[in-house]
Amino acid sequence: MASRQTGSFSRRDFTHLFAVGGSAALFAHPAWAQSTRPSRLPAGGPGTGETFWKAVRTQFVMPPGLAVMNAANLCPASVPVIEALTRETKNVDQDPSQQNRARLTGAREDTRKQLATFLGVTPEEIVITRNTSESNNLVSNGLDLKPGDEVVIFGDNHPSNNQAWAEKAKRFGFSVAVVEQKNPHPGAEYYIDAFTRALTPRTKIMAFTHLTNTVGDLMPAKELCRVARDHGVLSVLDGAQTLGLLEVNLGDIQPDFYSGSAHKWPCGARECGVLYINVRAHDRMWPSSYSAYPGAVGVSRTMEAFGQRDEATMIAFGEALAFQTSIGRGAIERRSRGLAQQLMAGLARLDGFKVWTHPAPDRSAAVVSVLPSTLDIRKLLAALYEKDKIAVAGRNGADRGGLRISPHFYNTPAEIDRLVGALAGYARTGV
Numbered sequence: 001m002a003s004r005q006t007g008s009f010s011r012r013d014f015t016h017l018f019a020v021g022g023s024a025a026l027f028a029h030p031a032w033a034q035s036t037r038p039s040r041l042p043a044g045g046p047g048t049g050e051t052f053w054k055a056v057r058t059q060f061v062m063p064p065g066l067a068v069m070n071a072a073n074l075c076p077a078s079v080p081v082i083e084a085l086t087r088e089t090k091n092v093d094q095d096p097s098q099q100n101r102a103r104l105t106g107a108r109e110d111t112r113k114q115l116a117t118f119l120g121v122t123p124e125e126i127v128i129t130r131n132t133s134e135s136n137n138l139v140s141n142g143l144d145l146k147p148g149d150e151v152v153i154f155g156d157n158h159p160s161n162n163q164a165w166a167e168k169a170k171r172f173g174f175s176v177a178v179v180e181q182k183n184p185h186p187g188a189e190y191y192i193d194a195f196t197r198a199l200t201p202r203t204k205i206m207a208f209t210h211l212t213n214t215v216g217d218l219m220p221a222k223e224l225c226r227v228a229r230d231h232g233v234l235s236v237l238d239g240a241q242t243l244g245l246l247e248v249n250l251g252d253i254q255p256d257f258y259s260g261s262a263h264k265w266p267c268g269a270r271e272c273g274v275l276y277i278n279v280r281a282h283d284r285m286w287p288s289s290y291s292a293y294p295g296a297v298g299v300s301r302t303m304e305a306f307g308q309r310d311e312a313t314m315i316a317f318g319e320a321l322a323f324q325t326s327i328g329r330g331a332i333e334r335r336s337r338g339l340a341q342q343l344m345a346g347l348a349r350l351d352g353f354k355v356w357t358h359p360a361p362d363r364s365a366a367v368v369s370v371l372p373s374t375l376d377i378r379k380l381l382a383a384l385y386e387k388d389k390i391a392v393a394g395r396n397g398a399d400r401g402g403l404r405i406s407p408h409f410y411n412t413p414a415e416i417d418r419l420v421g422a423l424a425g426y427a428r429t430g431v
């Protein structure tokens with residue numbers, strides 16, 4: 001087996017990691033040197049509050065003064081993930097023999113098992129892809145659809161979902177019906193009803209997003225998957241914004257397909273992702289790629305033949321899942337949601353800011369969109385980054401434009417206060 005600890009990353013290892021800290025000296029990035037590591041992880045875990053989260057923060061190489069709240073786009077990999085990536089990359093480059101590569105394929109299967117455990121499903125239902133875009137396109141490429149068939153999509157899906165369906169509709173002659181988003185989020189019942197009414201006897205697929213990347217609307221995934229199932233329709237759930245943020249359990253939600261990226265909320269390596277294919281949908285899918293080096297079990301044997309892969313990246317994905325598990329997935333979800341709630345409460349107190357995201361916990365999670373009505377978005381983004389050392393994303397255009405702020409467990413309440421304070425200041429003085 002390749003030298004790796006993924007899958008057995010225990011609380012003891014995590015404590016040890018904090019204790020040694022010195023492995024970081026391998027890396028020359030100045031941010032690494034700046035982080036001060038506590039001698040041990042607080043024994044009480046997340047229950048110890050900010051002490052614990054400060055210790056967790058030292059496992060990221062972002063300088064302490066830089067507040068990055070852009071998890072919906074790209075998260076930093078943690079120290080254990082970067083170390084795994086580096087270690088395994090060196091391993092392959094030191095010995096690129098077939099014998100050594102063969103050992104690493106076992107490690108890829110370990111990551112598949114970890115993904116299955118993380119998502120509450122079986123390894124036989126997991127395909128390791130490059131990212132959510134690829135996962136979504138494997139689905140829209142792989143299902144048989146013909147003239148007369150219909151796909152129901154959600155208006156606020158990502159282009160890797162909606163553009164893909166629209167283009168394939170042109171090619172194969174099926175039609176696409178859209179359930180439009182409504183702002184503010186009108187509640188689960190509204191969408192359950194809207195999707196139910198959109199389904200016809202011709203509908204074969206229902207594709208929607210668990211948490212939207214636009215304004216952070218949380219969709220009633222379990223109920224919508226049930227609606228699809230009751231109508232004999234396959235459900236495609238885009239999980240780019242929930243994998244690694246919420247305690248997603250696909251065994252409970254029961255979609256037919258679920259997609260996600262390692263480099264977003266899981267804080268994994270870049271260019272790695274997952275596609276879950278429910279066992280009941282296996283015989284409905286055609287592979288999009290035929291090549292060597294498929295996965296070893298279940299649907300990965302046919303759907304994961306992408307040729308040579310970067311095993312180091314896949315191993316690092318496993319390490320990211322182990323890192324989150326060792327912290328506690330419930331604690332991570334509560335932390336991120338808590339920071340978003342603090343942010344929305346702060347924004348609600350400011351004049352001239354229109355928050356597009358509904359604060360109710362069953363309608364949002366940790367992606368917050370806000371329009372600062374009197375401020376130029378581009379200038380504001382630049383000022384926040386240059387002067388205040390706060391990085392958030394911008395959303396241009398007339399459709400719910402503004403700032404998109406997505407805090408994760410490595411952010412702090414003080415950073416949220418800093419952001420709200422900076423926005424209040426710019427609202428007073430201009431940018």
Ligand SMILES: Cc1ncc(COP(=O)(O)O)c(C=O)c1O
Nearest residue numbers: 131132133158160213238240261
């Ligand atoms: C909902 C959703 N789906 C798909 C994607 C595409 O993710 P990736 O670029 O990792 O493929 C994104 C990216 O932001 C997203 O938010």
